Amino acid sequence: MRYEETADKKNCIIIIKSSTFDETGYKNVLECKPHFHAAKEFLFVAEGEQSVVISSEGEELTAGDIIFSDSFSLHHYDRSDAEGYVLLIPKAYFSYFDEIVQGKTLRMLMNDKEKNKQLFALVGEWYESKREPLQDVAYAYRLLSEMVRIYGVEAQMKHDQDNIVRQMLEYVESNYKNDLDLESMASHIGYSKVYCSKLWNRYIKENFRDYVNRCRVSHINETLLAKRGKKSILQIAFENGFNSQSTFYRAYKKIYGTLPTKLN
Secondary structure, eight states, X not given: OOBOHHHHHXXXXXXXXXXXXXXXXOSSTTOEEEEBOSSEEEEEEEESEEEEEETTEEEEEETTOEEEEOTTOOEEEOOOOOEEEEEEEOGGGGHHHHHHHTSEEEOSEEOOHHHHHHHHHHHHHHHHSXXXXXXXXXXXXXXXXXXXHHHOEEEOOOOHHHHHHHHHHHHHHHHTTSOOOHHHHHHHHTSOHXXXXXXXXXXXXXXXXXXXXXXXXXXXXXXXXXXXXXXXXHHHHHHTTOOOHHHHHHHHHHHHSSOGGGGO
């Protein structure tokens, strides 16, 4: 959905099972809107099917597949009933790895299901472990070593359009409290509205207004769940860019399937 600061600020390895609930409006971590982070991300699909888009390239994953999102690669996972793991490894953990592979990176799609069994077993064992920092480092390098042994490494692909889309997402994230439209965003980053609209539709695949409202609602929900202060729900909504109760309630229900009053 945006730059995922949490993935980088914690600077620690994160492993999440797909049944975990989060605060972004989704009931499954294998469902997320376009976002990016410095941490490198792996998606392990254990069951079901999963649609994934990385830097506008779509992949249809089935049970036994693994996909890799490199640092700052735009990616999103469509809604599905898939089960599996999401693994985030901070970029700092890759310093020695990057030294060895010299400008290359891991393969994006790892779909040899038979060979992937050992990788799934390893990440499952890792998830169930005590998760101590040094143990995390050991597991991370075991996993990377096995991935390189099975799939090797390949040249890093540069996607100039990724950078433009990141600028658009960052602009929305920094200005969601204001009245936003595609034209003002395009003017801010120095491209035409038509070009930005084409990139937005290609990468984000969601109406601009709906995306902005989703961003606002996400921030509002974080405030409500944290029970910060004594402000009313509508006060918080107006502070986060909504200009009417009906618009806010409609956007909130579209994302969460319920009205925000149920959080009180």
